[in-house]
Amino acid sequence: MLIKIAFLNLLRNYRRSIVGLLTVGFGVAALFLFDGFNKGIMRQYKDNTIHAKFGHGQINTKGYRDQIFEKPWEHWIENPEPLLKEVAGIAGVSHIFPRIEFAAMLSSGDKTVGGRGLAIDGHEEADFFNTMNFTEGQAFRDEPSGIIVGKGVARALGVKPGDRVTILTNTIHGSLNGADFTLVGIFETGLKELDDSHFRIQRAVAGPLLDTDRIESIALGLARDEDWPQVLETISKAHPELELTSFAVLDRVYYQHAVDWLGQQFLVIQWIIILIVALGIGNTMAFTILERTTEIGYLRANGESKFEVLALLLWEGTLIGLIGSVFGILVAWLLNITLLRDGILMPPAPGLTRQFFVRVELQGTMLILSCVLGTLTAAIATGLAASGRVRMSITAALRYR
Amino acid sequence: MNPRCLYSCRQLSHSYQQGPLQFPALHEVNLDIASGEFCLIMGPSGSGKSTLLNLLGLVEPVQVGSLSFQDEDLRVITEKKKNYLRRHQLGYIFQSFHLFDVLTAAENVEFFLTRQGIPAAERQKKVQQALEAVDLWLHRGKRPQEMSGGQRQRVAIARALAKQPAVIIADEPTASLDQDTSRTILQLLKDLCHEGRTIIVSAHDPLARDYASRVLLLKDGRLDARGGKVHAD
Numbered sequence: 227m228l229i230k231i232a233f234l235n236l237l238r239n240y241r242r243s244i245v246g247l248l249t250v251g252f253g254v255a256a257l258f259l260f261d262g263f264n265k266g267i268m269r270q271y272k273d274n275t276i277h278a279k280f281g282h283g284q285i286n287t288k289g290y291r292d293q294i295f296e297k298p299w300e301h302w303i304e305n306p307e308p309l310l311k312e313v314a315g316i317a318g319v320s321h322i323f324p325r326i327e328f329a330a331m332l333s334s335g336d337k338t339v340g341g342r343g344l345a346i347d348g349h350e351e352a353d354f355f356n357t358m359n360f361t362e363g364q365a366f367r368d369e370p371s372g373i374i375v376g377k378g379v380a381r382a383l384g385v386k387p388g389d390r391v392t393i394l395t396n397t398i399h400g401s402l403n404g405a406d407f408t409l410v411g412i413f414e415t416g417l418k419e420l421d422d423s424h425f426r427i428q429r430a431v432a433g434p435l436l437d438t439d440r441i442e443s444i445a446l447g448l449a450r451d452e453d454w455p456q457v458l459e460t461i462s463k464a465h466p467e468l469e470l471t472s473f474a475v476l477d478r479v480y481y482q483h484a485v486d487w488l489g490q491q492f493l494v495i496q497w498i499i500i501l502i503v504a505l506g507i508g509n510t511m512a513f514t515i516l517e518r519t520t521e522i523g524y525l526r527a528n529g530e531s532k533f534e535v536l537a538l539l540l541w542e543g544t545l546i547g548l549i550g551s552v553f554g555i556l557v558a559w560l561l562n563i564t565l566l567r568d569g570i571l572m573p574p575a576p577g578l579t580r581q582f583f584v585r586v587e588l589q590g591t592m593l594i595l596s597c598v599l600g601t602l603t604a605a606i607a608t609g610l611a612a613s614g615r616v617r618m619s620i621t622a623a624l625r626y627r
Numbered sequence: 628m629n630p631r632c633l634y635s636c637r638q639l640s641h642s643y644q645q646g647p648l649q650f651p652a653l654h655e656v657n658l659d660i661a662s663g664e665f666c667l668i669m670g671p672s673g674s675g676k677s678t679l680l681n682l683l684g685l686v687e688p689v690q691v692g693s694l695s696f697q698d699e700d701l702r703v704i705t706e707k708k709k710n711y712l713r714r715h716q717l718g719y720i721f722q723s724f725h726l727f728d729v730l731t732a733a734e735n736v737e738f739f740l741t742r743q744g745i746p747a748a749e750r751q752k753k754v755q756q757a758l759e760a761v762d763l764w765l766h767r768g769k770r771p772q773e774m775s776g777g778q779r780q781r782v783a784i785a786r787a788l789a790k791q792p793a794v795i796i797a798d799e800p801t802a803s804l805d806q807d808t809s810r811t812i813l814q815l816l817k818d819l820c821h822e823g824r825t826i827i828v829s830a831h832d833p834l835a836r837d838y839a840s841r842v843l844l845l846k847d848g849r850l851d852a853r854g855g856k857v858h859a860d
Contacts, residue, residue, distance in 0.1 A: 234729035529714025
């Protein structure tokens with residue numbers, strides 16, 4: 227009966243109830259959409275990190291990443307083939323990418339620039355590392371002398387796909403070595419330091435060039451992001467001499483800091499939205515409750531305790547919150563499948579040089595949390611607005627005009 | 628004390644504070660009301676009728692003097708006990724009806740029965756009895772705004788009646804009604820009194836005198852000795 231009265235009371239002054247519902251609804255829609263937008267940006271960052279640079283994580287020899295060595299190749303992974311086979315067979319691991327990073331000079335015609343090379347297995351990496359954003363040409367696969375370079379490197383060398391690029395580097399024994407490559411593609415990750423210095427060649431060519439059969443690291447691609455802890459545990463147990471590092475740590479500045487920053491920003495915006503909803507609904511309910519002061523007095527005169535009258539009013543606030551929240555979720559969902567269907571074009575993020583599209587990723591947990599927050603906020607605001615009225619003396623409430 | 632005595636007031640005084648000023652409303656009222664009386668409180672505006680009614684209705688706290696209801700000393704009674712008495716022993720009827728606009732006549736009557744924790748089947752029975760008593764059973768599905776002033780007041784009486792309280796307190800129940808309707812309402816209250824309930828009514832309307840078994844005259848917060856029993860029945 228109490229809930230029925232609370233519900234019917236919403237229809238008493240339906241215009242005011244609609245204002246309350248809209249206040250909660252738009253607040254909840256804003257919370258839900260903003261979280262989805264944030265998740266979309268985080269997903270973009272994550273995908274960029276995983277599918278343009280590191281995979282889900284990387285295997286090195288223990289302590290390798292924490293120190294600077296005069297001869298780093300002495301700490302590379304020796305005789306990697308059995309290990310690669312073993313890692314490939316671990317549950318959750320879908321891809322393995324042996325890699326060697328090295329410094330080199332790149333020349334084309336009379337131009338020479340310094341760069342950081344990454345020796346990879348082109349065929350295996352081409353499909354997984356699919357967010358490198360090739361502005362010209364494409365990723366190399368099986369071309370033995372293919373090379374891809376960052377946009378800045380290409381600009382400095384004045385090369386385009388099909389042009390010849392010569393690489394000069396030192397073997398691990400210190401002697402100078404070089405080889406000619408054909409430019410297959412030019413990538414633009416959006417990270418300036420990467421685009422201005424990085425290039426990639428086949429590991430099969432890099433081995434003789436550097437005169438080593440070792441590999442520096444193994445990047446891992448997983449079937450699901452959530453498999454990382456299990457893979458980490460399996461490999462760490464079987465190979466205590468190795469060390470695994472997740473992409474979030476490998477790319478702390480770009481990925482983890484962005485995630486932390488966005489998370490904190492969301493928290494602030496969330497509180498602002500909650501405050502606006504609380505003020506809006508508190509104001510609406512304060513008017514409603516003021517109008518019903520004599521009714522409160524009558525209920526109290528008939529034996530309803532202050533708490534019971536408060537409960538009735540709280541039900542009304544809760545119903546406005548709940549109905550408004552459901553409305554807000556529907557609005558957010560409709561916006562997401564219509565106006566926001568193609569995502570939102572974002573200007574380059576801090577540290578990036580290119581624009582990107584963010585899709586709003588609405589998630590179940592945030593749907594529930596938004597509803598709970600909307601409903602709780604409405605209930606609490608109603609409680610605050612009502613607490614003074616229910617504490618009024620019964621006769622004062624009955625006399626109220 | 629008379630074993631049928633329901634209320635007992637001794638030296639009951641009451642005043643209202645408004646800013647730095649204190650306005651006396653009741654002055655040393657001594658009064659006993661027995662079970663089954665139809666007690667009419669009359670007096671000019673500002674004489675203290677509503678204050679006395681509110682004190683008897685347990686909605687105003689006792690300030691000076693003593694007041695007991697069903698042998699409960701209202702000076703020391705807990706809020707919980709007061710709520711219980713208001714819910715189970717007292718029924719209220721007001722000049723402005725105070726019906727829930729959003730509920731039908733039957734639902735209005737049922738509301739406080741629900742709050743009393745009465746099971747649904749029994750509630751329906753009581754609702755029917757109460758609405759039949761005020762001749763509104765056929766109008767049970769109407770909302771207050773679809774009813775006349777007299778019908779609304781009869782719903783308010785049915786609502787008070789359905790609780791089966793020991794006392795029905797009515798504050799100016801006929802003030803906004805025409806004379807015919809007022810007679811109907813007062814007769815209803817008198818019938819309830821005959822069924823054994825105590826009726827306490829405050830009114831300006833001299834018509835009410837014809838129905839009361841006792842008239843209390845208030846002037847400047849004091850009981851006038853000219854009041855007293857007006858009907859033998």
